[in-house]
Amino acid sequence: MTAMTDDLQTLETTAISELSACTEEATLIAWKSKFIGEKGHMKAALGKLGTIPKEQRAAFGQDANKVKVALETAYACAVSVAKEAALMASLNAAPLDVTIPGRRPTQGRLHPATQILREIYQIYGELGFQVYRTRDVESDERNFELLNMPPHHPARDMWDTFFADAPAGTVLRTHTSPGQIHVMREMCPNPIRVILPGMCFRNEAISTRSEIQFLQVEGLCIGEGVTMADLKGTITAFARRMFGPERQIRIRSSYFPFTEPSIEVDIDWPQDDPNRDRLTKGTGWLEIMGAGMVHPTVLRNGGYDPDIVTGFAFGMGPQRMLMLKHAIDDIRLFWQNDLRFLAQF
Ligand code: PHE
Numbered sequence: 001m002t003a004m005t006d007d008l009q010t011l012e013t014t015a016i017s018e019l020s021a022c023t024e025e026a027t028l029i030a031w032k033s034k035f036i037g038e039k040g041h042m043k044a045a046l047g048k049l050g051t052i053p054k055e056q057r058a059a060f061g062q063d064a065n066k067v068k069v070a071l072e073t074a075y076a077c078a079v080s081v082a083k084e085a086a087l088m089a090s091l092n093a094a095p096l097d098v099t100i101p102g103r104r105p106t107q108g109r110l111h112p113a114t115q116i117l118r119e120i121y122q123i124y125g126e127l128g129f130q131v132y133r134t135r136d137v138e139s140d141e142r143n144f145e146l147l148n149m150p151p152h153h154p155a156r157d158m159w160d161t162f163f164a165d166a167p168a169g170t171v172l173r174t175h176t177s178p179g180q181i182h183v184m185r186e187m188c189p190n191p192i193r194v195i196l197p198g199m200c201f202r203n204e205a206i207s208t209r210s211e212i213q214f215l216q217v218e219g220l221c222i223g224e225g226v227t228m229a230d231l232k233g234t235i236t237a238f239a240r241r242m243f244g245p246e247r248q249i250r251i252r253s254s255y256f257p258f259t260e261p262s263i264e265v266d267i268d269w270p271q272d273d274p275n276r277d278r279l280t281k282g283t284g285w286l287e288i289m290g291a292g293m294v295h296p297t298v299l300r301n302g303g304y305d306p307d308i309v310t311g312f313a314f315g316m317g318p319q320r321m322l323m324l325k326h327a328i329d330d331i332r333l334f335w336q337n338d339l340r341f342l343a344q345f
Helices: 003-019 025-035 041-051 054-093 112-126 154-158 178-187 228-243 296-301 318-326 331-335
Strands: 137-139 170-172 192-201 213-223 249-256 259-268 285-294 310-316
Touching: 003 025, 003 041, 003 054, 025 041, 025 054, 041 054, 112 192, 112 213, 112 228, 112 318, 178 192, 178 213, 178 296, 213 228, 213 285, 213 318, 228 249, 228 259, 228 285, 228 310, 228 318, 249 285, 259 310, 285 296, 285 318, 310 318, 318 331
Parallel strands: none
Antiparallel strands: 137 170, 192 213, 213 310, 249 259, 259 285, 285 310
């Protein structure tokens, strides 16, 4: 045993005993640089290697290495003990209650407009109608001309229209009625019983009863011997199922260029609702659809022979129906995306 080896042992003993007093990050770091850092005692001891006699160098080198590994291992161990202690201390300071119930994610739901559309599909499905989709962007020809409204026909004033510049003659459909032409041309000469749901657009003053964007559901039934009685029966059956047997339905005569004769259908606003007068302009009734027997010219434009087949058509407003069902006093609420409103359905 040489004096140098003694020094190594002293170093190890001192270092280990000092380490046992280090329990926090700061003191551990100080210990590390004092003993095993770049300018630490261990490095200094190894630096003496050149000063000792050649024959003792190998043995000293080995001993020094052992001490170095021992100190590094002890340091790593002390660090992990300190970390564990710090974790336990923080858990004890602010205990974690694993029994607290989790936060519920908010659940989405169907928009009321989607809900009523599905109800409508269900009812007309039971009455034998299929759902047929048509386009939102239409040609002037289909939105007006083929529905018996030539250019400059004054009846066009019934629909304030959004026109697009290009391609010329493009409009945002003002009603779902152009869908009648699409279906007829696809199905002719077969009989038809379809509903055509979709968004419509009108360049109108926005009010509690009218929006520039709204849903419509068109209905079309074509075949031999279809009469006005079938139309009234279908509408009444629908209204009974949608609004319940106690609600009143009123059918008035009206005018549309693409039906002859034409009617409009109203439902009575909930009797006990304080907004009844305002929303029904004092009448007690809210219109939910226009309808009538398909005009012979329209049948011909769809490819059918009006001497052989007849048909009825209707166009109804699902949002108006929602208003009637729930006494909603403002149609603008539907597209404002206010969750306080939407979450009620
Ligand atoms: N398209 C008409 C409107 O939007 C409604 C309607 C549809 C009337 C079908 C008669 C037949 O005002």
